[in-house]
Structure formats: C-alpha cells, structure tokens
Amino acid sequence: MPRSKNLIPGAVLTAFFTALALISFVYTPHDHTTVDIVNRFRKPLGGDFLLGTDHFGRDILSMIMVGARISIAVAVVAVGVGMVAGVPIGLAAAANKGGILDELIMRVNDLVFAFPSLVIAILITAVFGPGAFNAIIAIGIFNIPVFARLTRGAALSLWQRDYILAARVAGKGPVRISAEHILPNIANLLIVQGTTQFSLGIIAEAGLSYVGLGTQPPAPSWGRMLADSQTMILFAPHMALFPGLAIVFTVLGLNLMGDALRDILDPRIRRDAR
C-alpha cells in the first residue's frame, strides 16, 4: 500500500518518544531535578552526560525523558477532554438538526473557534493561575469545538442512511441511535482527528510552558527548557537544540502517523481510491 508509506516513520518516532516517556518512570540517567552548579553547561557526549547539562547542571537527557512524559500526558488528557465533551455535543447537535439546540451548540462552537486557540489558553492560565492542570483544561477547551464540529458533520450524513431509518422504525430514540449506530461508524474519523489534535496539543503545551504558563518548575517541560536556553544559545547551543529536536520529531511523528491513519481509516478517502 503506497498510500501509507508515512506509517512506518510516523509510528517509529511516536513509539520512540512514548518509550522515552515510559522508561522515565523507572529509569533516567540522572535525577532530573538535581541542581549541580559545578557541572553546568557540560557539552554533549562528554563524560557522564550524554546530551550535556543545562545552566543549573541538570542532565538534559533526563529532563527530556521526563519532559516527554509530561508533554504526552498533557496532550493525551487534553485531547481526551476535547473528545469526551465534544463528541456528545456534536452527536446531540446532529440528532437535533435544524433545531434550537443544534443552532445554539454550533453558534457557541463558532464563538470558541473564532478565538485563536493559544490566546484562549493564555487567557485561562492567566486567570486560573499557571500550571500543568490548567494547561490541560485550556488545551482541552479549544479541542471541544474541533471534535463537536467533526462529529456533527459526519453524523449528519449518517442520519440520512437507510439503516438509521430502520432503527427509528424499530422504535429506537435519538440517544440510542447516536450511541449504537452513529458513534461506531465515525470512530475512525475521530481517531484520525485525535492524532492531529494530539500533535497540536504537544505544541500548545510547549508554547504555554515557553511563556511560563504551562508546567511549573521543577517539573521539566520542553517549552520551558527552550525559554531558559534563549540567552545562552551562543555559548551553550545544546541547551536549545535537544528540546527543540524533541518537539520537532514528536510532532512530525504524530503528523506522519495521522496522515497514514487517515489513508487507512478515513472512509471518504478509501472510497475515492477505489
């Protein structure tokens, strides 16, 4: 299948960073919070520290591993929040097509959509205080309309199908139809969209941490590592290089995988290919 040539590199990259995150629970080369001023600005590949140390003498590899855990956790939960809240909203809107509920849901969605997502996130964390939890909520909230809209659009076309009509004739209510007949048939779309949103979530977490509103120290975060290294980039470029590469390759991996999954799972594309 030439269409899914993205699958292997995407899956490998994603698996690599997921593995880093999981390994960090049981093993990191050094304690990622240990401050050791004497050993600061160690260059990569020299001695004890594979990727060097930062301005406090902390091991960058350990920080990237634990940072992967935090980035992935924030993105997973945020996408989860978006799905759990957005999918039922979209199903309800589709079931109520043209009704007041549908109008209300979609207009509120438009409103949330109209704000740039990172600005909403900054607003939320500025009001409720910075921290990983509020970052999750913030990123989760702008995921809601994405899933609501996707669900509604996909569900609307399904509502026209004969088997839905049959289910209605059989006396099933809109809630049961949505849950038993619509949802299973749009699950593949949600998975594809989820992968894309997941990579956006990683970027959003890094962005929030970069401006100081995401994960708070001492928990490491790729975004904050970048922010910390800014003024030192001329004499300690490795401090910026490795967290930067980690973000790039994680997002690249997820996007490649999202593309590949879309090729495999999306019924519209599959039909075209035939």
Place this chain on the structure above:
Amino acid sequence: MTFLRSVTTAAAVLLAGSALAKSNLTIAIQLEPPHLDPTSAAAGAIDSVLYSNVFEGLTRFASDGSVIPGLARSWEISENGLTYTFKLVEGAKFHDGTALTADDVKFSLDRARAEDSTNAQKALFSLIASVDVIDAATVRVTLSAPNGNFLFNMAWGDAVILAPESIEGIRQTPIGTGAFRFSKWVQGDRIELVRNDDYWGDAPALDAVTFRFISDPTAAFAAMMAEDIDAFAGFPAPETLPQFEADPRFNVIVGSTEGETILSINNKMPPLNNVNIRKAIAHAIDRQAIIDGAMFGLGTPIGTHFAPHNPAYVDLTGNSRYDPELARQLLAEAGFADGFTTTLKLPPPSYARRGGEIIAAQLRAVGIKTEISNLEWAQWLEEVFRGKDYGLTIVSHTEPFDIGIYARPEYYFQYDNADFRRLIADLNLEADPEKRAAMLATAQTMISEDYVNGYLFQLATPTVAKAGIKGLWKDAPTQATDLTGVSWE
C-alpha cells in the same frame, strides 16, 4: 538666541557623520513605572527614571552613596540637633517656569508627613515637628527628637521637592527642578526627557534622553547586541556579560547595589513561625551555588539584612552556613523529620526565577517540598506583599539602609519582635556615630539569629553601555539612573 541655536544644531547635524559627540542617549531599564509621582508609590522604577534627572530634594545621593547638597545649598544644625535651617540654591526654577521657594519645600514636606499622605516611606518624615518659612530662600525644619539620619532621609527619592501648582497632574506630567524636563511617555515602551535649559546647576551634556523598558532577558540581550539602545542599567541577563565584555563595541560595568536579596519567609505561617524551622531553611541553602547559578558569580554573600559595603556591616554568614545535615537534624527536632510542603512565589527578575529553582532543589534535598509559582510583579505585590499569602518568596530589597523594615510587624514577612522595635526607635534618636554602629551591629545580629529570612546575597548591578559613554553610575546607592553627568566621548 534661537538663531544661534539653530546654527549650532545645523553644524551638529553636518558634523554628526564625523567624530562629533552624540548628544542624545537611549538607555533601557527593566521595569516601567506605574505612574510618575515618586512621593506616592513604593515602585523603585519611578526613581529609576526621575531621581536627580527630573526631581531633586534638599539633599541628594552622590554616585558613591554619600549625601551631598541638592536644592539646599547649605544648612545649619542647632546645638541640640533639633532644628535644621536650609538655604536654598539661587535661581532654581520648576519646569513650568515658576521659581522654587521655601513655600514649595514646606508644601512638599508637609504633604509627605500629613495624616492622609500616601508616601511610601512616611517614616522618613515622622520626626518632623514643624516646617517654617523664614524667607523665600530659607526654610527651617524642627524635629521632635534629634535624628542622626535626617539629611540622609531628605536625599531619598520619596523626599523630593514638588510645587503645589503642578501637584494635580504629577502622575502623568512630572514637573520638577532637575536638569531634564519630562517630555513624553509612551506607555509600555518609553519615557522621553529633554534638557532643561533653565537649569540652576551645571548644564548636562546630553540634550535628549530616552528611557526604554525591557524586562525580558532575551529581548534585553537582543536590543543591546543590535545597538537599538545605547546602554542598559541593571542588565537582566548576567550569563551574557562575557559576550559583551569580549566585544569592543561595549563596556560592562559591574557595581554594587543596596539590594539585599533575601529568601523572605512568612514568619506568621506555620510551621515557618518556628525559629528552628527557619534556621533549618537557612542552613539548607548554599549561597555560593545560588550566586554562581542564578547570577553567574555576580553578588556578595550576606548573613543579615545589611549592605556589605556599609562600614557598620557585620559578617554573619557563619550563622547560616551551608550545612544540610544540621538542617535535617533541626527539622527532625522540630517534629518535621519527613519535611513539609510550602509555597515559593517568585517575581519576574532572573535572580528570583533562577534562584528559586536552585533553592527549591536545595530545600528538597533536606525534605522541604516547595510549590513554585511564577508571578508577574502586579500579582506578586497583590498576593505576597499586600496579601501576605505565601510561605517563601525571593526578592531584592533595594532601598538603602532599610533594616528598619524589621521593626514593622505588619510588613509582609511579619517579623514581630518588641526588642527589635525598641532598638530601632533608639537608633533613630542616636546621633553619635560609634554608638550607632554598635546598635546597628546588635540589630543585624538579632535578625540573623532569629533567622527572620534567608539572607542570600547583595545584588550586583551590571550596566552594559556602548563604548564611548562616560559618567554612568557604577554602583546603585539608591534606585536612580542619574544621567546629568553622562556624556559621549
């Protein structure tokens, strides 16, 4: 006159391309003032822009911290030390054209010490019993008790002389007697000053000055490297100083400040109200690691709330030497063998943000867990300074000679010690230098042995300036960026 000036300007323009000295200066500082009245706010940024440049007091600080005559050309002190008769300088005029008279002095001092005064340092004026106008150029201040610090107090930015006719709009349009006139404030960006051609003293070499506000270390580094600014006073990225030192386009001047940088402890919040817990915190901290890690080596360790360059300073760093074993033991004795959790709220400067991460790691090593939150200045003032809702915080106290804040139980770290209050009250009445030094030593020892706060280091102030700028202050004896003596080579 106008003709002559335009000729000289034209000549200056013609020659500007060649070696003729530049006559304007763009200098950056970290913080923007909230408004422009130095007599009604604690914000040091106001003085950073206006002190000596726009506003002057009866006396003033010189660059070495000594007190020299300002608007008072001379003074006589009575035998009993209670009355000060000030002779004002001749020809001093406010920027709106009105002359400086003894009435303005009386107005300013009475306003500062009034019941409803909003002056941030009211204590400076508390001993003034009355202010009397003798004639237009002479004013007599009578104290209720002798005060060895009175001339020093009058040099503060909070004691500058204002005119009653311009007090209304002072927060937006400051009108003083200084060598520069306020010209324009573009909020969020810059304040512009121009030379006051009617200045009573020596005319400044610069004819226009722009203050820019850049708090972000990266932006500060970029602006300086690109030469968007001519100088940066209080440069926020100490890690980049070696690059500026190596670059022939720039000079780096590292001076000392009056900024005692401390780990402030909320003395009323359990378990921090226990002196042994505070002592444990003090012993858990490795000052040198903080100075190296957060300030890249800039700063002098301190063991009490007093500037090391002051002759009365006592080195008490031994009271809180780095000893994590002892810290653990003290915690165990106090019933916190497993440690405890408290908050660590950090304002924006890099000494606080970076120092905070290092201190958090050091405290974690003895079992004290901290929840770090990074706050903006407005939030910090609200939550920590006014709200007292914090366990630990890091801040630099930049006022000169400010050990007296420990005599204020309502002050944000809430140290409540009647003996210390009595000592400071006695100190304020004492004029004999030797006795004062002895009392100051007692005061320093008292707060050091009570472990009121974690005393970290005396803040250094790096100034980065383009080569060719002369006359910038090296040290910062008060919050000021005095540009009256600055010129280009």
